[in-house]
Amino acid sequence: MIDGQPLACFQPFIDTATGRIAGVEALGRLRQADGRLTSVGPLFADPRTPAIALRRLDRQIRDNALSRLHEAPADWFLSLNMSPRWISRLRPEQALPSLKQLARHGVDAQRIVFEITELGGNSQRLAQVVARYRDAGARIAIDDFGAGHSQLDRVLALQPDILKLDMRLFQAAALGGPSSDVVKALAQMAEKTGCRIIAEGVETEAQLNYALECGSRYVQGYLFAKAQEAFFEADAFVQRFAALRQCYVRQKLDERSRLMEMRRQLAEWMATLQAWAGAGAPVSALPQPQAFPWLLRFYQCDRQGTQLTPNLEWRHGAWTADDRYVGHNWSWRPYFHHLLAEGREERRLILSDTYRDATSNQYCLTAGQFFDDGERLLLIDIDAAGL
Structure with missing residues (x-):
């Protein structure tokens, strides 16, 4: 009943x-x-x-x-x-x-x-x-x-x-x-x-x-x-919603500001790495990346997306090389198309959207920039958790 x-x-x-x-x-x-x-x-x-x-x-x-x-x-x-x-x-x-x-x-x-x-x-x-x-x-x-x-x-x-x-x-x-x-x-x-x-x-x-x-x-x-x-x-609820929406917008602007600062730091770090790679210097000549806590790894690919070098990662106060991915081709990844379309001719730094890395299960972004007259591509994987 x-x-x-x-x-x-x-x-x-x-x-x-x-x-x-x-x-x-x-x-x-x-x-x-x-x-x-x-x-x-x-x-x-x-x-x-x-x-x-x-x-x-x-x-x-x-x-x-x-x-x-x-x-x-x-x-x-x-x-x-x-x-x-x-x-x-x-x-x-x-x-x-x-x-x-x-x-x-x-x-x-x-x-x-x-x-x-x-x-x-x-x-x-x-x-x-x-x-x-x-x-x-x-x-x-x-x-x-x-x-x-x-x-x-x-x-x-x-x-x-x-x-x-x-x-x-x-x-x-x-x-x-x-x-x-x-x-x-x-x-x-x-x-x-x-x-x-x-x-x-x-x-x-x-x-x-x-x-x-x-x-x-x-x-x-x-x-x-x-x-x-x-x-x-x-x-x-107009006033309450407007106040909450404004907080959301400020939060997104803060995120954007942090992203822009990271872009500035990336450009600085990218220039350093390109100079190192162009000189053919040993790993021991790489600077320490204490100013870049979000750095996961960096590596080089050719213009077709095939990885040429080991992944270099900063672990326990030293650079470590991981050569498991040498020869792998990353041209199928969305950020690579973006790099080819927008970064190859202008040689400018391109930053991908956030994605989940299948290997490490981390949220990442990838920054890339062509150098060596467009023949090589330097890629930096970034931990997105801080963003």
Whole structure:
């Protein structure tokens, strides 16, 4: 038995371009006899709750949200959770209950985002229903993106307008490490397919910064607001968001300043190494690199990218040679194309983007510069952790 009066509470989506509320997600609550609001989440997660009772509860909550949408600004969208398992049970010719609810409340489907919340259901039937939602003017979102391997198939099949990053994956990624790379790759994929990204579960300033780093168009989470029964003012978080965004910008400027200083130091070190290499001097003639704590190794390649010399690394107060990679060709690495395209004729120093080195498992950058009339390339691998 479901105890309490079903109703919708609304958690806002903050538009990162303006700081204003762009829309809200309807989240189910039950009002208890003492006035407390409790989440319906445990009921939907409990396999003992009858499916027919859950469908009725879901429609009551959606009905309540739609009946109150006229109280919100006309340019807001409303995100409604949809279960693929229930959608799959609809007959091909059957009128869609959600679209009937929109019509009953006089809600324009263009204001609605149907959020596919699970991995279950028949994919073909789901795609057919989604096409009918889209024909009516609604947009489609996939929730918990990144949580399951079949999500990529679902993106290709449904071609959603919005992807909501899986909250647990996003929060772990904001701490750094391998999951950070995964989420950024997912965000880049979304951008290439024309999807907008929602970062869900933004609870700290660091998580907001990471959401902005991923290019999220909307953010949602306790850093700004929990779900509540009444609608927020559209500009309720503009000042707070502007202040947080400014902190993020200052942080990026600081990073850029450190990078520029490292470029200056690199140019100095590169000139020293090129003079050493051009003179054919022994390793013992190399200067000590105490001023360059980020140095991992340096080596030379020919103009085709084949390594000519051992890696030279500063270890325990001495230069150490590692000749395992002599003869390896690095022309397939993205930074090498960049060097050829921009650095060969001008002989200027080129710095790669940050990447994870497969050998050392470190985050690195590679600096390169041609010398010896463009016949040789000096490469310096840099520890990016300090950046």
